Amino acid sequence: MSIEIMDTTLRDGEQTSGVSFAAQEKLSIARLLLEELKVDRIEIASARVSEGEFEAVKRVCEWAERRNHSNKIEILGFIDEGISIRWIKQAGGKVVNLLCKGSKKHCEQQLRKTPQEHISDIKSTIEKARKNDIDINIYLEDWSNGMIQSPDYVFHLINSLKDEPIKRFMLPDTLGILNPYQTFEFCNNICQQYPDIHFDFHAHNDYDLAVANVLSAVKAGIKGIHCTINGLGERAGNAPLSSVLAVLHDQLKQQTHIDETKVNQVSRVVESYSGIRIPSNKPVIGEYVFTQCAGVHADGDSKNNLYFNDLLPERFGRTREYALGKTSGKANIRKNLEALGIELDDESMRKVTERIIALGDKKELVTQDDLPYIISDVLKHNDKDQPIRILNYSLALAQGLRPVAVIKMEIHGIQYEETSIGDGQFDAFVKALRKIYKIQLKRPFPMLTNYMVDIPPGGRTDALVQTVITWNHNGHTFKTRGLDADQTEAAIQATIKMLNQIESM
Missing domain, CATH: 3.20.20.70 (Aldolase class I)
Structure with missing residues (x-):
């Protein structure tokens, strides 16, 4: 009955x-x-x-x-x-x-x-x-x-x-x-x-x-x-x-x-x-109740479903997810890669894991939609041993005043510092860079010809932002990408990648 x-x-x-x-x-x-x-x-x-x-x-x-x-x-x-x-x-x-x-x-x-x-x-x-x-x-x-x-x-x-x-x-x-x-x-x-x-x-x-x-x-x-x-x-x-x-x-x-x-x-x-939102942790139907965050749980799920209970998400028309963030391990990342049909070698997996952990320190959660962007960014750009690095920067924005950027960078082991104002925070940052190149280094600075922002699906306010910038340097046109939860930081990353790229031209 x-x-x-x-x-x-x-x-x-x-x-x-x-x-x-x-x-x-x-x-x-x-x-x-x-x-x-x-x-x-x-x-x-x-x-x-x-x-x-x-x-x-x-x-x-x-x-x-x-x-x-x-x-x-x-x-x-x-x-x-x-x-x-x-x-x-x-x-x-x-x-x-x-x-x-x-x-x-x-x-x-x-x-x-x-x-x-x-x-x-x-x-x-x-x-x-x-x-x-x-x-x-x-x-x-x-x-x-x-x-x-x-x-x-x-x-x-x-x-x-x-x-x-x-x-x-x-x-x-x-x-x-x-x-x-x-x-x-x-x-x-x-x-x-x-x-x-x-x-x-x-x-x-x-x-x-x-x-x-x-x-x-x-x-x-x-x-x-x-x-x-x-x-x-x-x-x-x-x-x-x-x-x-x-x-x-x-x-x-x-x-x-x-x-x-x-x-x-x-x-x-x-x-x-x-109009009444379902709490994210509400049993069975909450957004996160079938999401494993800890890497050890994903590893256990791969070993005879050690962290499963009878509340299997498929019973309720849902799927299990593995969160990507600072508590993620390789097991979580592999679960998400399997869902996307992507395979990585051990070295690439290590780099991607390090990047996800770093991003997780800045935002609560990295989603599966973000993952292809992160992989592309990590595998195409190796920040280690680059001749040009940003050591520090400060961006100031106040109502009624133009934005101000103060940057400190290292070029071939020598440190440079400059301040500039601009029409926006990134504009101020680029103008400070241009001062270093044109005034201190006496070198031409590439021209920015296109600036594009791409946000992975979902439309969340905390979503990762991919900024793609097109540059022209000595008649050569190329693109660089930056990835971060903050749009300005993503643009800065793309700019530093550009400067390192022209060093090898």
């Missing part, structure tokens, strides 16, 4: 601050959830919210009718003398998730009714739903506080309703107050007392325990779990579907109908529609 998954991204998830899905977005997400991910049920809205919500619900219900998904579309309704039921009926809904009070405090203080009065109202609403051919599930709102403060009320409520035509009793930790021990105890007590009733568990993440509580609920016998994509939801959010799946499948060895390979795709779509 598989665990039933109900996704409430389009209802509870939309209660995330600042999140509101347009009608077409709701329809798109509904399709992805039901037909790509294969979620068992989805909760798409609350009744009576707005006219716009009514139209969105109607569109989703019309689509679901055409695709034979009507019984999988659920709408939150209220004990309101049948107003919600009529709203749902007019929108084309076939299932109501009826919001009832799962704690005595909510019943008496919010509704200002006795438990028996509330039960009578619930039964009246159920009868109205039946007459409109609408199936009924019920939420026991604030159930977790009910079990802590008034368990007799909770059991009295269930006893009074267990013979009604209710498909599922849904147990929400509305305020996210439970821990895994309480969740197991409360769910086990209820499942043991009512073995023939289908219970769902609805977790909130206020103490960052939503997924752990899901694990305990399922161990206790709960048959259905409520989730949202990316953990969207009010306050700290709901249990994220991606993590719940991993725990159910791996830790509890339970089956679901979910297609894991679609998890990442759907998560990215919801991220785009919601």
